[in-house]
Amino acid sequence: MRIPCPLCGDRDIREFSYRGAAVDLQRPSPDASADDWNVFVHLRENPAGATQDLWYHEAGCAAWLVVDRNTVTHEITRARLARKFKAARS
Numbered sequence: 001m002r003i004p005c006p007l008c009g010d011r012d013i014r015e016f017s018y019r020g021a022a023v024d025l026q027r028p029s030p031d032a033s034a035d036d037w038n039v040f041v042h043l044r045e046n047p048a049g050a051t052q053d054l055w056y057h058e059a060g061c062a063a064w065l066v067v068d069r070n071t072v073t074h075e076i077t078r079a080r081l082a083r084k085f086k087a088a089r090s
Contacts, residue, residue, distance in 0.1 A: 004079045007061045015059040021045065022052040022066045022085065048072050054082060 001013040021044065028036040050070055057063045064082035069075065 001074055001076070003055060003065070003067060003076060005057055005060060005063065005065065006079060006081055007063050008057070011057070011060055015057060016055045016065075017058045019054040019056055019064075022054045022082070052085075055079075 002010045005011050028040050053067050055065045055067050065079050066082050066085040068078040
């Protein structure tokens with residue numbers, strides 16, 4: 001699989017580290033129950049289909065990217081810098 005880095009162009013996936021879903025996770029308060037913390041730390045959605053993932057270009061330009069991909073077909077439809085993704089959502 002190849003990821004289209006906005007700074008470096010198409011690169012092999014081995015240059016990147018997957019860092020999880022690019023969603024706003026609601027962190028529990030420090031005094032939340034152990035069950036609330038367990039859900040936050042261990043339980044994540046695992047959708048079949050379109051996702052937005054956070055990737056780090058570890059062996060390249062060191063950029064953080066949000067990658068739109070399909071978990072069924074492995075097609076990557078878009079990759080953009082995470083800082084631009086965050087600004088667009090604000």
